[in-house]
Structures are given as C-alpha cells and as structure tokens.
Amino acid sequence: MENRSIEINEYLYVYTMGLEERSLCRLEQRMLFGQETDNLIKSTRMVEPSRSPFIKGRLSILYYGDSIEEIVKQVSQIELDNKTFKVVYIKINDLPKNQKIEFEDQRVIEKEVGWNIIGEAEMRNPDVLFGIIPFQGRWYFGSYLDSESVWLHHAKKPQEYSTALSTRLARAVVNIAAPDPAGVSIIDPCCGIGTVLVEALSMGVAINGADRNPLAVKGARENIAHFNYHGEVVVQDIAEQEGHYDIAIVDMPYNLYSSATVEEQYTIIKHARRIADRVVILTIEDMDEMILKAGFTIVDRCVANKGLNALFSRQVIVCE
Ligand SMILES: C[S@@+](CC[C@H](N)C(=O)[O-])C[C@H]1O[C@@H](n2cnc3c(N)ncnc32)[C@H](O)[C@@H]1O
Structure with a gap:
C-alpha cells in the first residue's frame, strides 16, 4: 500500500449553517476558499476555524484512504510522545441517505481507528483530538480543532x-471584506456601536472606526473596551475622512429607522469609493444604481436574512 500521508498542508473545514444563512455563508466561502459547499471544504488554505461563524471545526489532514482499513494501517505510524488522544467521527450535516453512517457504526469506526494508534486513549480531556471524516468517497484522518463561538460572547455588550x-x-462580513487581513488597512466609517469593529478586533484584524454620531462612537468605544480589545474610534463624517484604506465596510444608514435621505446615502457611497479600494456595502434597500453611478464594479454579493420570519433582509455587496 502506498503511504498516503500528506504533510499537513491540506485541511477539511466542517460547516454548519441555518438555511437562512446559506447565501451569506457561501459568499464567505467564496472569499475565503474560492469554492462553496453545504458541509465540507477541502483546501490548502489554513484558516482559524473560529474566524467563521459557520465553521464547526477543522481537520488537518494526516492520512487518507479509500477505506477505514487503509486509515487503520496508517495510524500506527503516529508518534504521540506520551500524549493522550481521542478519535472522533465528525458528523456531517445533510449527507445523502445512502452515505449516512449510523450512530453505532460511528462508534465502531472510532474504536477501530483508536485501537491502532500507539498511545493512551483519554475520552474526557485528551491532549490530542483526532477526527475521521468521509468525504467524496474517501476517508480522511487528522488532528481536529473545534471552533469556538467567540461571537456568541459578543452578542451581550x-x-x-x-x-x-x-x-x-x-x-462573516469582516471575512468577506478581508479574507487575508494581514497588513491590510481597514475602516468602518459608519461604525454605529461597533459590532463590526468588535468582531474584527477579536480576530486580530486591525480596523479603524468612525461615525458622525458622538453617541454611537461613545458606545463603540465602550463595547470595544468591555471585551478588552483595542481600536481607534473617532467622531467623523465620512465626507471628512482624509486617509486612504485598502478596505471599507459600510453598513448603510437606512430610511426605515434612521433618517438617511437618498442624497445622504449617495454621499456615503461616493466617499466610500474615494477612501477605499474595496468596499463591502450592507444595505436593506436596493442601491445598485447608486453603487454603479459612484463608479464601483459589483464583484460579488449575497442576501443575509435576519431570520426566517425576518421583516427585511440585508444585501451584502462586494464592490471594487
Ligand atoms: C446602520 S448604522 C451602523 C450600525 C453598525 N454596523 C452596528 O452594527 O453597530 C449606520 C450608522 O451610520 C452613521 N452615519 C450616517 N451618516 C454618516 C456619515 N455621513 N458619516 C459617518 N457616519 C454616518 C449613523 O450615525 C449610524 O450610526
């Protein structure tokens, strides 16, 4: 049998999402990985699983094979250096019926693979967590990292x-705007109470915030400090922004609740074009005409619903 060990340079990302989030999740997938799926993405790109609200975990692929037996033969090569381990079968949502593996069979697979790993198994607090996943007719085995739902903590600010x-x-919008955030300059020029800022900063993404409303700025600063992040937020109208950024994220004020006129909305879009090369616009109203008039090209988009019974949905529009 050929040795099918791959030096870890390939990953399987396990996704889970609600139906109403599918369009948003897929846009994020296209930006992060250049592909889209409902449950698993295989990629050479390494992304922290906690970055995406839709990624459940990441398998760093060590071995693959056409059958469990092929995996079993390979796992005996693992050297654990006295570390304890556990093997989990990673459940995938929405597998077609003929590919579903029942609960009992999942436990059998875990045991079969685990027995062939030289070392001490530990069910509660293992030093190393291994995962096994069926994907496109093959089996993949590797170390598995669960995602932490960081954004859940941020919901209470x-x-x-x-x-x-x-x-x-x-x-998700931060990931859509800045799939490779290292060394990139980003601004949220209409930051409100800083929901985007908090998410970006929690991922280590440097971002500046501004809003023309001093109360919003005060709130954003308070929210950022509450989670012990650090970021600059200033009171400034987008028209007064002088710097230039690689990326801007603009959550448009809308007529429904705030009193943005069409002219004000167009002014914001025009200035967004002036201050950044790439802009992700969030809007509940149709603004395509304005966006194109401001000189943007729409490179991708999706609709993000607030929930299945949402009164309105937001469009997320990637403009360059
Ligand atoms: C929809 S809210 C942003 C909400 C924000 N994303 C959040 O989740 O907290 C739009 C914000 O744009 C700000 N705004 C409106 N016109 C602006 C302008 N010309 N320059 C800067 N900020 C502006 C408003 O004060 C408001 O806080």
Whole structure:
C-alpha cells in the first residue's frame, strides 16, 4: 500500500449553517476558499476555524484512504510522545441517505481507528483530538480543532441599538471584506456601536472606526473596551475622512429607522469609493444604481436574512 500521508498542508473545514444563512455563508466561502459547499471544504488554505461563524471545526489532514482499513494501517505510524488522544467521527450535516453512517457504526469506526494508534486513549480531556471524516468517497484522518463561538460572547455588550448587525453577520462580513487581513488597512466609517469593529478586533484584524454620531462612537468605544480589545474610534463624517484604506465596510444608514435621505446615502457611497479600494456595502434597500453611478464594479454579493420570519433582509455587496 502506498503511504498516503500528506504533510499537513491540506485541511477539511466542517460547516454548519441555518438555511437562512446559506447565501451569506457561501459568499464567505467564496472569499475565503474560492469554492462553496453545504458541509465540507477541502483546501490548502489554513484558516482559524473560529474566524467563521459557520465553521464547526477543522481537520488537518494526516492520512487518507479509500477505506477505514487503509486509515487503520496508517495510524500506527503516529508518534504521540506520551500524549493522550481521542478519535472522533465528525458528523456531517445533510449527507445523502445512502452515505449516512449510523450512530453505532460511528462508534465502531472510532474504536477501530483508536485501537491502532500507539498511545493512551483519554475520552474526557485528551491532549490530542483526532477526527475521521468521509468525504467524496474517501476517508480522511487528522488532528481536529473545534471552533469556538467567540461571537456568541459578543452578542451581550453594554451598548446596544436596534439597527446594529448581528455578531454572526458582522463576523462573516469582516471575512468577506478581508479574507487575508494581514497588513491590510481597514475602516468602518459608519461604525454605529461597533459590532463590526468588535468582531474584527477579536480576530486580530486591525480596523479603524468612525461615525458622525458622538453617541454611537461613545458606545463603540465602550463595547470595544468591555471585551478588552483595542481600536481607534473617532467622531467623523465620512465626507471628512482624509486617509486612504485598502478596505471599507459600510453598513448603510437606512430610511426605515434612521433618517438617511437618498442624497445622504449617495454621499456615503461616493466617499466610500474615494477612501477605499474595496468596499463591502450592507444595505436593506436596493442601491445598485447608486453603487454603479459612484463608479464601483459589483464583484460579488449575497442576501443575509435576519431570520426566517425576518421583516427585511440585508444585501451584502462586494464592490471594487
Ligand atoms: C446602520 S448604522 C451602523 C450600525 C453598525 N454596523 C452596528 O452594527 O453597530 C449606520 C450608522 O451610520 C452613521 N452615519 C450616517 N451618516 C454618516 C456619515 N455621513 N458619516 C459617518 N457616519 C454616518 C449613523 O450615525 C449610524 O450610526
């Protein structure tokens, strides 16, 4: 048998999402991985699983094979250096019926693989967690990292307001805007109480915030400090922004709740074009005409619903 060990340079990302989030999740997948799926993405790109609100975990692929037997033969090569381990069968949502593996069979697979790993198994607190996943007719085995739902903590912040984005949407939007954030300059020029800022900063993404409303700025600063993140937020109208950024994330004020006129909306879009090369616009109204008039090209988009019974949905529009 050929040795099918791959030096860890391939990963399987396990996804889980609600139906109403599918369009948003897929846009984030296209930006992060250049592909889209409902349950698993295989990629050479390493992304922290906690970055995406839709990624459940990441398998760093060590071995693959056409059968469990092929995996079993390979796992005996693992050297654990006295570390304890556990093997889990990673459940995938929505597998077609003929590919479903029943609960009892999942436990059998875990045991069969685990027995062939030289070392001490530990069910509660293992030093190393291994995962095994069926994908496109093959089996994949490797170390498995669960995602932490960081954005859940951010949902309870000292300052709230009704037009704020959900933390999941804000987090996905940061990934859509800046799939490779290292060394990239980013601004949220209409930051409100800072939902986008908090998500970006929690991922180590450097971002500046501004809003023309001093109360919003105060709230954003308070929210950022509450989670012990550090970021600059200033009171400034987008028209007064002088710097230039690689990326801007603009959650548009809308007529439904705040009193943005069409002219004001167009002014914001025009200035966003002036201050950044790439802009992700969030809007509940159709603004394509304005966006194109401001000189943008729309490179991708999705619709993010607030929930299945949502009164309105937000469009997420990637413009360059
Ligand atoms: C929809 S809210 C942003 C909400 C924010 N994403 C959040 O989740 O907290 C739009 C914000 O744009 C701000 N705004 C409106 N016109 C602006 C302008 N010309 N320059 C800067 N900020 C502006 C408003 O004060 C408001 O806080």
